[in-house]
Amino acid sequence: MHAIEKLLAKKAGKTSVKTGEIINCEIDMAGINDLYLQTIRSFFEMGGTKVYDPSKVIMFLDHYAPASTITQATNQKQFREFCWDQGIDLLMDIDQGVCHQVLADKGLAYPGEIVVITDSHTTTHGAFGAFGTGVGATDLAIILATGKLWFRVPEIIKINFEGKLHKGVYAKDAILHAIGTLGADYAVYKAVEFGGSMLEQLSISERMALCNMSTEMGAKASYIQPDAITMAFLEERVTRAYEIYHTDADFHYADEVSFDVSALKPQLAAPSSVDNVYDVSQFIGRHIDQAYLGSCTGGRAEDIGIAAHILHGKKVASRTRFVIVPASKGVLLEAMEKGYVKTLIEAGATFVTPGCAACLGTHEGMIASGETCITTTNRNFPGRMGDTKAEIFLGSPAAVAAAALMGEIVDPTLYM
Numbered sequence: 001m002h003a004i005e006k007l008l009a010k011k012a013g014k015t016s017v018k019t020g021e022i023i024n025c026e027i028d029m030a031g032i033n034d035l036y037l038q039t040i041r042s043f044f045e046m047g048g049t050k051v052y053d054p055s056k057v058i059m060f061l062d063h064y065a066p067a068s069t070i071t072q073a074t075n076q077k078q079f080r081e082f083c084w085d086q087g088i089d090l091l092m093d094i095d096q097g098v099c100h101q102v103l104a105d106k107g108l109a110y111p112g113e114i115v116v117i118t119d120s121h122t123t124t125h126g127a128f129g130a131f132g133t134g135v136g137a138t139d140l141a142i143i144l145a146t147g148k149l150w151f152r153v154p155e156i157i158k159i160n161f162e163g164k165l166h167k168g169v170y171a172k173d174a175i176l177h178a179i180g181t182l183g184a185d186y187a188v189y190k191a192v193e194f195g196g197s198m199l200e201q202l203s204i205s206e207r208m209a210l211c212n213m214s215t216e217m218g219a220k221a222s223y224i225q226p227d228a229i230t231m232a233f234l235e236e237r238v239t240r241a242y243e244i245y246h247t248d249a250d251f252h253y254a255d256e257v258s259f260d261v262s263a264l265k266p267q268l269a270a271p272s273s274v275d276n277v278y279d280v281s282q283f284i285g286r287h288i289d290q291a292y293l294g295s296c297t298g299g300r301a302e303d304i305g306i307a308a309h310i311l312h313g314k315k316v317a318s319r320t321r322f323v324i325v326p327a328s329k330g331v332l333l334e335a336m337e338k339g340y341v342k343t344l345i346e347a348g349a350t351f352v353t354p355g356c357a358a359c360l361g362t363h364e365g366m367i368a369s370g371e372t373c374i375t376t377t378n379r380n381f382p383g384r385m386g387d388t389k390a391e392i393f394l395g396s397p398a399a400v401a402a403a404a405l406m407g408e409i410v411d412p413t414l415y416m
């Protein structure tokens with residue numbers, strides 16, 4: 001069996017599982033975000049009165065934090081009241097940030113466990129060897145009521161990234177390249193394991209970016225086998241024991257592909273799909289109205305640090321805005337301590353408080369018709385970050401920061 005299958009079997013109270021089998025699993029952590037008030041409505045509609053285990057439920061006010069409309073404020077009020085009524089202590093209010101980063105900061109995604117959130121990028125937690133997946137309101141309501149959820153055991157594919165990334169090229173470039181090659185539907189309902197020698201070079205921050213973007217190839221979940229880098233990160237955060245599963249040597253993947261990343265150039269996903277990926281050289285000189293650094297994909301302290309390095313002692317281009325949204329409070333504090341915030345504010349960047357902000361076009365930093373934005377986020381569909389007639393390029397933090405500096409798309413490796 002694969003490590004993921006062993007994990008699922010354990011949570012289903014079975015000794016083994018097979019691909020395609022329907023199983024009912026205990027959920028270790030269930031999260032709800034502020035776009036999903038329907039979860040609470042469904043819970044009551046189903047006859048729910050008391051949440052099965054409030055200690056395993058976490059509420060995130062992140063997609064529009066702090067509220068900028070009366071509807072948002074009213075929704076968030078209802079979430080808070082639900083938590084207080086139900087004894088849910090893990091209420092991550094508007095000061096905390098994007099759900100996936102908050103979970104990581106607090107060490108709440110454990111290897112060998114199942115994390116389910118009303119958010120498609122819950123695949124991010126594969127970076128810790130957890131089975132993380134996104135669901136809709138009614139599925140989450142079932143977890144609130146019973147502590148369990150059914151799954152179809154997914155096919156498992158392996159994507160190997162071999163070699164060493166060039167200076168100025170990042171995990172984001174590697175995953176964009178993979179999505180561009182394999183297609184946005186390559187992994188629909190499948191679990192994706194990432195492997196290969198590139199991983200040895202990747203911090204937890206970059207591993208999270210990789211797993212996060214697996215959603216953009218349709219993945220149900222993702223997985224990186226926990227190693228010394230994972231352990232070092234978790235040691236400082238987790239508070240209880242967990243189990244790490246290992247894949248049997250004779251396990252057969254549904255598919256296995258390998259990429260050599262040693263010659264990889266910076267990549268961009270051009271408007272308007274995530275698999276529309278080219279070398280940055282294709283777009284050199286294209287004017288940028290807004291550079292955006294943020295989200296659960298590319299808004300971590302390391303990403304902000306790359307931008308600070310590129311903009312140190314320099315200024316954002318005069319006809320370009322540079323919006324920076326730390327993914328969480330922890331990220332913002334680290335960026336402040338390391339001096340990144342001061343450097344970037346002096347360079348002319350605009351900081352927004354931690355949260356999803358303009359990543360999904362509902363909050364601060366939205367873009368106008370006819371504008372072009374380059375961003376570290378994960379989706380570039382029409383309207384994703386504002387007007388449907390705005391254009392969005394997805395790239396690495398270095399590609400975004402270098403474009404902010406020059407006011408146009410440039411090769412970031414020349415600015416490192």
Ligand SMILES: CC(C)[C@H](C(=O)O)[C@@H](O)C(=O)O
Nearest residue numbers: 035063118119120121134360
């Ligand atoms: C809020 C949620 C529905 C959505 C998701 O599931 O991914 C959002 O976070 C996004 O990135 O589009």
Ligand code: SF4
Nearest residue numbers: 098295296356359360
């Ligand atoms: S930061 Fe963006 S991708 Fe991540 S959860 Fe928020 S809206 Fe979704």
